[in-house]
Amino acid sequence: MSFLELAKRRYATKKYDPTKKISAKQINELKEIIRLSPSSINSQPWQFTFVTDDIVKKELASQSYMNEPSVNDVGLLVVFSVMEDIKYFEKHNISILPEGWITGFYEPMIKSNGDAATKTWMEHQVYLSLGYFLSACISLGLDATPMEGINREAYQRILAQDGFAPLFAVTVGYADLSDWMHPTVFPKSRFELDQVIRSI
Numbered sequence: 001m002s003f004l005e006l007a008k009r010r011y012a013t014k015k016y017d018p019t020k021k022i023s024a025k026q027i028n029e030l031k032e033i034i035r036l037s038p039s040s041i042n043s044q045p046w047q048f049t050f051v052t053d054d055i056v057k058k059e060l061a062s063q064s065y066m067n068e069p070s071v072n073d074v075g076l077l078v079v080f081s082v083m084e085d086i087k088y089f090e091k092h093n094i095s096i097l098p099e100g101w102i103t104g105f106y107e108p109m110i111k112s113n114g115d116a117a118t119k120t121w122m123e124h125q126v127y128l129s130l131g132y133f134l135s136a137c138i139s140l141g142l143d144a145t146p147m148e149g150i151n152r153e154a155y156q157r158i159l160a161q162d163g164f165a166p167l168f169a170v171t172v173g174y175a176d177l178s179d180w181m182h183p184t185v186f187p188k189s190r191f192e193l194d195q196v197i198r199s200i
C-alpha cells in the first residue's frame with residue numbers, strides 16, 4: 001500500500017477490540033523501529049517504555065482521563081519520555097558526538113539559549129519520534145492513538161522512572177469496527193491543500 005493510502009487509513013483510534021492483541025513479534029519490530037527514529041545531531045534524548053502488563057496498564061489507564069477505557073482494552077501502551085537532567089544529557093549523549101556537531105551546532109545554537117530552550121529542543125526530538133512511530137504502526141496494520149491527555153507526574157511515579165519524564169503515550173492495537181471515529185464512519189477532517197501548502 002502506498003504511503004498516501006496508509007495516511008488516509010490511519011486515525012486516532014478511540015475504541016479498541018479487546019479480543020485482538022498485538023503480537024510479541026510486532027512489539028519487537030516496533031521497538032527496533034523506534035530505536036532508529038532520527039533526532040537533531042543524533043541527540044536521542046529519550047526513553048520509550050513499552051507496557052503490556054495488565055496491572056501496570058490498569059494503573060496508567062486510571063491516569064489517562066477520557067482514554068481510560070482504550071488504555072485498558074488495548075494490548076500495548078508506549079510511553080514517550082524525555083531526559084530530565086541536561087548535565088547528564090550532555091555527558092552521555094552529546095559528548096560522544098563529532099566535535100564539529102558540538103561546537104558548530106549544539107553549543108552556539110541550542111545550549112547558548114539557556115536551559116529552558118534546551119529542554120524544549122530535547123522535547124521536540126521526542127515529538128518527532130511520535131510521527132515516525134505512528135507511521136510505523138499503520139504500516140504494520142496496527143491502529144494507534146497519541147495521548148497528551150495523561151497525568152504525566154502519575155505516569156512517572158507508576159513507571160518508577162529515574163531521569164526521564166513522560167511527555168505523552170500511545171496506545172497500539174486493533175480498532176473495534178464500531179469505533180465512531182473510524183474514517184469509514186467519521187471522514188478525516190483537514191484543511192484544504194491550498195490552505196496549508198505554499199508552492200513557490
Ligand SMILES: Cc1cc2nc3c(=O)[nH]c(=O)nc-3n(C[C@H](O)[C@H](O)[C@H](O)COP(=O)(O)O)c2cc1C
Nearest residue numbers: 010011012013067145146147148149150168188189
Ligand atoms: C501530540 C498529540 C496529542 C494528542 N493527544 C490526544 C489525547 O490526549 N487524546 C485523544 O483522544 N487524542 C489525542 N490526539 C489525537 C488527535 O486528536 C488526532 O490526531 C487529530 O484529531 C487528527 O485526527 P486523526 O489522527 O484521526 O487523523 C493527539 C494527537 C497528537 C498528535
